[in-house]
Amino acid sequence: MEFIKMHGLGNDFVFLDYFAVSNVEVDYPELAKKLCHRQFGIGGDGLVVVLPSKVADARMRIFNQDGSEPEMCGNGIRCFARYVYDQGIVSTNPMLVETGAGILKLNLYINEGQVQGVQVDMGEPILRADLIPVLGEGEPVVGQSIEVLGQTYLYTAVSMGNPHCVVFVEDYSTLDFEHVGPAIEKHPLFPRKTNVEFIQVNSSRELTMKVWERGAGPTLACGTGACAAAVAAVLNNKTERAVTVHLPGGDLLIEWDTDNHVYMTGPGTYVFKGEWL
Numbered sequence: 001m002e003f004i005k006m007h008g009l010g011n012d013f014v015f016l017d018y019f020a021v022s023n024v025e026v027d028y029p030e031l032a033k034k035l036c037h038r039q040f041g042i043g044g045d046g047l048v049v050v051l052p053s054k055v056a057d058a059r060m061r062i063f064n065q066d067g068s069e070p071e072m073c074g075n076g077i078r079c080f081a082r083y084v085y086d087q088g089i090v091s092t093n094p095m096l097v098e099t100g101a102g103i104l105k106l107n108l109y110i111n112e113g114q115v116q117g118v119q120v121d122m123g124e125p126i127l128r129a130d131l132i133p134v135l136g137e138g139e140p141v142v143g144q145s146i147e148v149l150g151q152t153y154l155y156t157a158v159s160m161g162n163p164h165c166v167v168f169v170e171d172y173s174t175l176d177f178e179h180v181g182p183a184i185e186k187h188p189l190f191p192r193k194t195n196v197e198f199i200q201v202n203s204s205r206e207l208t209m210k211v212w213e214r215g216a217g218p219t220l221a222c223g224t225g226a227c228a229a230a231v232a233a234v235l236n237n238k239t240e241r242a243v244t245v246h247l248p249g250g251d252l253l254i255e256w257d258t259d260n261h262v263y264m265t266g267p268g269t270y271v272f273k274g275e276w277l
């Protein structure tokens with residue numbers, strides 16, 4: 001079975017093209033666990049499957065490295081757009097991609113035939129508590145308290161199709177990231193678990209983010225997380241509506257526009273291709 005390895009700012013994925021595996025029954029959750037294993041597999045934060053769509057130009061499914069299937073993946077969908085364009089599976093620009101979070105519109109920035117970057121219309125942020133879902137107080141759930149490992153943190157809950165818990169921190173050196181991240185991920189306030197973003201505000205146009213992802217743990221970047229962080233920063237009156245988010249793997253430009261849609265711009269990068277034996 002042939003595969004491609006790609007990454008979006010170090011958030012890395014094994015890509016399987018449905019057409020390469022279509023004649024076989026595939027248990028994607030089990031396959032994701034095997035392929036994404038860092039020692040016994042190819043290694044990846046997730047498995048992305050390229051599928052045909054009846055309602056869009058192509059369909060993306062994403063599986064976390066623990067086998068769970070999230071609704072959306074921001075870094076994955078930029079890689080997806082580059083892959084389907086380069087393979088000639090989709091030749092329209094902009095293109096429409098069906099995801100678990102709906103149909104999204106993507107613009108490819110192409111120079112001399114090469115996809116240099118992708119802008120994704122990530123749609124409207126979801127702030128209704130029951131839809132995120134979060135059992136927190138208020139609507140939107142902004143600056144609420146969460147008790148974790150004997151400490152209280154203030155969080156803002158946002159869904160970008162998938163759930164995010166955004167926590168603003170003054171200083172990473174006092175944060176026990178490795179313990180607090182997974183404790184919030186599995187906190188009873190979040191019935192479908194959550195991704196967790198720890199955010200430092202650098203200025204009204206810049207954020208720094210460390211992320212603990214649902215089903216994958218610490219990653220070098222999270223596209224939906226960067227969008228959720230930008231929305232949370234506006235809701236908490238900390239930034240303008242257009243920000244650069246600095247992640248361990250690189251930068252994303254996030255704009256929460258006046259049409260209430262969030263736009264994410266960044267790269268999708270090839271690593272290698274191979275055959276799974």
Ligand SMILES: N[C@@H](CCC[C@H](N)C(=O)O)C(=O)O
Nearest residue numbers: 070073074075162222223224
């Ligand atoms: N890294 C992704 C998000 C992947 C899914 C996430 N772990 C979840 O379970 O919701 C991104 O770039 O958005």
